[in-house]
Amino acid sequence: MMEAKQAAPDRLSSLPAELQDEILVRLDLRDAVRTSALSRTWRDLWKSLSVISLSFPFGTHPSVVDSVLLRYIGPRVSLFRICVDDACADRIDDWLIALSRYRVESIDMCGTLRSLGNFNLHSSIFSLGDLVSLLLKNCRIPPLPVGFPGFPALQKLVLAYLCVDFNEIHSILSMFTMLRSCHNLQNLKIESRHVSYESFEADWEFLNALWTDGMCANLQIVRMIDIISLPNETSFMKLILSKATLLHTLYVGAHPYDFDDHIIDMLKCKRASAQARVQFEVKILILMYLCKLFYCTSESGLYFIEKLDPLRKDNQHKTFAEVFYGPLRL
Template sequence: MMEAKQAAPDRLSSLPAELQDEILIRLDLRDAVRTSALSRTWRDLWKSLSVISLSFPFGTHPSVVDSVLLRYIGPRVSLFRICVDDACADRIDDWLIALSRYRVESIDMCGTLRSLGNFNLYSSIFSLGDLVSLLLKNCRIPPLPVGFPGFPALQKLVLAYVIFPSNGFKQLEAIIRRSPLLHTLHMFDVFIPGEYPDSVIEAPNLRVLSIYSPYDYRWRFGELSCLEYANIHVFHCPQHEHDFGVFLARFAHVQKAVDVKMPYTLPFTFYNLKKLQLCVDFNEIHSILSMFTMLRSCHNLQNLKIEVRSNSGRCGSNIGSLE
C-alpha cells in the first residue's frame, strides 16, 4: 500500500512574524483583509498589524468603519481617510474617539453632504496629539476645548471651505501657534465670522504657505524666516497700502511666490526669491502697476511666469516664461 502523500508545507505560515507584518502594512486595507484566505496563520492577521492605513472609498457604509475600528487591536493607525456623507456624519465623533487610542498620524476628511452644507466636526479632533497631517474640507470647526494642549507633532495643516465659530480668528491663531513643527499651511476659502482682532499668527518653522480667500481677515504673520514658497490670493486686499506692505514684508525670505497681489510701493526687497508666477489683468492699471512693483523688488529672480487674467477672473493664457 502506497503511503499517503504528506501535505505540502505552508511556506506563508513559516515566514517570520516580522516579515509577515512588513508585507501586510504595505497593502491597502481591502487587500490586507483578503490575505486572510491565503493561509491559516494569516487569518485575521491584519487585526494586529503594527500599523494600518484606513482609507475608505466614497459611499462606505458606517457599519464597515465601525467594524474595522472595533476589530483592529494593533497600536497605530497611520492614516484615516473618509468622505463624510449624510449616512456617517453622526458617527464622526465616535470614530475620532476610537482613533485617539491608535495614535493616528494623518486625518483626511471631506464633507459630501447632499444638502451641500458643512458637516459638524467635534472637539474630539483636538485630542489627537499624535497628528502629523490634518486635512479638513467642508466642515464646521468646533470651539477649542479648555486647556487645549495643541498638536505637538503636526507638520501639515490643510483647511478648505471650513467654517470657524464666531470670533474664530483667535482659535485659528491658537491652533497654529500650538503646532510648533508646522511647516506646511494651506487655507482655501476659510470663513471666520465675527471680529478680526490685531492678532499675529506665529509659525516660525513654516516653509510652504497658501492662502486663497475672498475675505480680508487682516492676515498678520510673525517672522517667517524659513518660508520657501508662498501663494497668496486675497480678492479684497486691505485699503491701506502700508498695511499690506507690512503683511508682504513677512515673506521677504520666500524663494518661490505665486499670484501675489501687492500695492504700488514696497519698502523691502525679496532677496531670496528665485521663482515668481503672476496672473495679470492687462485691462486694469492697478494690476499692471502691481506687476512692475513686484518685479522691482525681486533683484535675484531667475524664473518668471506671467499669465493673463480673463474677464471671469480666471488665469488663462500664458504670455510666456523667462529664465
Template sequence: MEAKQAAAAVDRLSSLPAELQDEILVRLDLRDAVRTSALSRTWRDLWKSLSVLSLSFPVGTQPSVVDNSVIEAPNLRVLSFVSEYDYGCRFGELPCLEYADIDALFCPQHEHDYGFFLARFAHVQRLTIFCPAADVNMPYTLPFTFYNLKNLELCLNFGEMDSILFMFTLLRSCRNLQGIEIESQDIDQSFEADWEFLNALWTHDMCSDLQTVHMMCISWLPNEISFMKLMLSKATVLRTLDVDRHPADFDDPIIDMLTCKRASAQARVLFGGLEQQW
C-alpha cells in the same frame, strides 16, 4: 465547473502584488473593504492594514454602526473623518499617519477638550480642519505641538471670535509650519478683530517658518483684511500672500494692508495670481 472558476478567480486575487492589493482596498469604502476578508485567507486581514481611510457619518447614521468604535491602524497614512454628531468612536494609535482631514463639529464625549482630541494627530505633516462648533472647549494653548506639520488648511468664519481664537491656538502649536491655506466662510461679521486685537494674540515664535499664505473665498471683511495685514507685518520669512479674489475697490483698509511695513522683504501680495505693487 463554476466552483473551479470561482476558486481560480480567488487564487488570482491572492497572487496579486501587495501594492496592487493596497490600491484596490483604498478605492473601496470601509464597509466594502471589510467585506474583502471573505475572499480568501490572504485577504482576510488585509483591510486592517489600509494606508488610506475615509470615514463619513452624516446626520441620520445609526449609532449602532459606530458607537464606541476604536480606530487603530498601524499602516494608515491618510485619514478623512467627517461627522456632525458624536457617536462615541475613538482614535487609538495611528503611528504612520501623515495627512488628516478632520471635519467634526463636536468634541468627543470621552475627551477633556478639543485639544486632547487633536493630540491624536500631533505627528501629521499635513492637516485640514473645519472649525468645530462654537461651544467646544478649546484651550488657549495646546498641550502638545504639531512638530512635523508643514501645511495647514483651515475652513473658518472670520466673523466669529471663537473661530479666530481657534485658529490662533493652532498656529501657536505649529512651529514648523511653512504653508497655510484658509477658506473663509461667507458669514456676516459679528465682532471686530482689528490689527491690535490680533496682534495681542500673536506670540514671538509664531509662524517663524511660514512662507506662503493662501486666502480663499474671502468677502473682504475688515477682520479678513486685518488678518492679512498681521501676516505681512509679522511673518519674517513670508514669500507669498495669495488671495483668490480681487477686491472690487481698493479702499483705505486694503491700501493700508498693502502699504504696511512687511516683516519679510521678499513678501509679495497676489490677487488671483497677479502681483500688486504699491
C-alpha cells in the same frame, strides 16, 4: 493499497510571526483581510497587526468602517483616509473616538456632503498626539480644548475649506492657537464666506497681542480668497505682512468694489520679509466697475467689453490681470 500521500507542508503558516506581520502591513486593507482565507493560522491575523493603513474609497458603506474599527486590536494606525459623504456624516464622531484608542500617524478626511454642507469635526481629533500628517477639507473645526499642547509630531498640515468664523472672538482665538501649534506651516489658505458684518472687530493691536515668538516662522505663502475688505480680514493680512519673516507671497482674491482705504492701508504697512509681495486677483466684473468709474457711456462700455471678450466661458475663472496685463503684484 497505496498509502495516502503525505500533505505538503504549509509554508505560509510556518512563517515566523514577525514575517507574517511584515507581509500584511505591506498590503492594502482589502487584501490584508482576504488573507484570512489562506489557512487557520492566517485567519483574522490582520486584526492584531503592529500597524494598519485604513484607506476607504469613496462610497464605502459606514458599516464597513464600523466593523474594521471594532475588530482591529493592534496598537497603531498609519493612515485613516475617508471621504465624508451624507451617508456617513453622523458616524464621524464615533470613528474619531475609536481612533483615539490607537497611535494614529496620519488622517486624511475630505467632506463631500451635498445636503449638510461642511461636516462637524469631533473634539477628539485633538487627542491624537502622535499625528505626523493631518489633512482636513470641508469641515468645521471645534473649539480647541483648554491647554491644548498642539501636535508635537506634526510635519504636514493641509487645511482646506474649513469653517472658522473670523467674526467671533472665540474662533479668532482658536485659529491663533492652531497657528501657534503648527511650527512648520508653509502654506496657509483662508476663504471668506461673504459675511457682511462683524460682531467683533479684531484690530491690528488685538491680533498683535495674540502673536507669539516663533509663530508662523516658516510661513511662505498666504492666500486670502473672496475677501470683502472687512476690518478683521485686512488686520490679519497686515499682521502677516509685518510678522512672517519668510513670507514671499500674499495672494488676495477680492471683489472689485472692495478696493477701499483698508486695502490701501494694508499695502502701506511695514513688511517683515524683504521679498514679500502682495498679489491681487480681481474678479472680471471690474470692467463694469471701471466703466462706471471713468463715466463711459453704456455704448462705449458694451463695445469695450465685447471687443476684449473677457466674459466668455473660457475666461470666467481668469482674473482682470490675467486677461489684460498679467498678474498684478504690489
